[in-house]
Amino acid sequence: MHSFLPAIGFTNIKNRQQLEPIYKQVLQSPDKKIISTMSSDTCLVQFSKNFGDDFGISLVGEMSDNGFISIEYSFPYVRSKLLTENENIYVEKYTDKTAYAGVSNDYSLGMTLIFYITNVAEYEQSKWINKPNKYISKTYFSGLSVNGTVILDVTKNLEDKSTFSNIKRNKLIEAAKKGDPTAIESLTLEDMDTYNMIGKRTRKEDVLSIVESSFMPVGIETDHYAVIGNIIACKEANNTYTNESIYILDIECNDLLFTIAINKNHILGEPAPGRRFKGDIWLQGRVVI
Secondary structure (H helix, E strand, C coil): CCCCHHHHCCCCCCCHHHHHHHHHHHHHCCCEEEEEECCCCEEEEEEEEECCCCEEEEEEEEEECCCCEEEEEEEEEECCCCEEEEEEEEEEECCCCCCEEEEEEECCCCEEEEEEECCHHHHHHHHHCCCCCCCEEEEEEEEEECCEEEECCCCCCCCCCHHHHHHHHHHHHHHHHCCCHHHHHHHHHHHHHHHHHHHHHCCCCCHHHCCCCEEEECCCCCCEEEEEEEEEEEEEEECCCCCCEEEEEEEEECCEEEEEEEEHHHEECCCCCCCEEEEEEEEEEEECC
C-alpha cells in the first residue's frame, strides 16, 4: 500500500483489502487508459482515474495476448499545468518493477534532480517505437505531501536582483562542472561569503527569515525532498470517494515550478498566495515525449 495515499484523501485506507473497490472503479471507468506494446505477446497497460481535481490513482500492469490483465503496482498522483524546460533529462528504469525515474542536472537548484515519472506507459511506448534516447527537456513537475506547514514570506528588497544573480550563478556552476578554475574559485568565495553572512544573521534572526526557499533531498528515497517554497496559487478540492478536503498548491522554489497535493488535515496553517510552504514531498514528473 502506498504511503502517500493520504495526500489525495485516502487517509482511512489501512490495508490492501480496502483498496480493492477503489481499484475496481479505476479499472471499470478510467479517465485515461494507455496500452503500450512491450513484446510480441505482452503489453504494458496503465489505467488512471481522477478522484478529484487533477489528482487520483494510477494502476500499471501487463496484458497478455488473450486479454488477461495482471496489475503490477499502483500509485497516487497529482497533475500539474506548470511546464518546466530543463537541460537534457535522461531516464533510468527501476530494478524491481516497470517504472522509471527522470534525472536532470538542474543548475538553479545546484544539484541533480530525481523524480518519479507518472506517464509510464507513454514512455514505454516511445521505447517500442525506437525512441528510448529521445531528447527530453520538458516536464510537468508535481508532488505529494503528507505533512506541511504554512509560513510567512520574507521581506524583499524592491531592488532585489536575485533573478540576475541566479542566472549568473547557474552559468558559473555549469562552467565549474566543466573544470573552469575561475568559476570554481568564484563559487567557493561566494559560498564563504554566504556562510559568514548567515552566521552573523542567525545570532539575531530566525533561520526561516533568512532562507527564502530551499530544495534538499531527505531520507533514503532518491525522489523525496524537503522543500521551502513560495505559494503562487492555491485551491481546495474534494476527494469524490472519501469527501476529504485536499489543498492543491502551485509552488515556486529556486526557479522550479511544481504543483503539490496535501490533505487539509495534514497541513498546519492556512495556505494562500504570498505565503510559503514548508514540508516533505514525493516529487513526480509527467515528461513530454
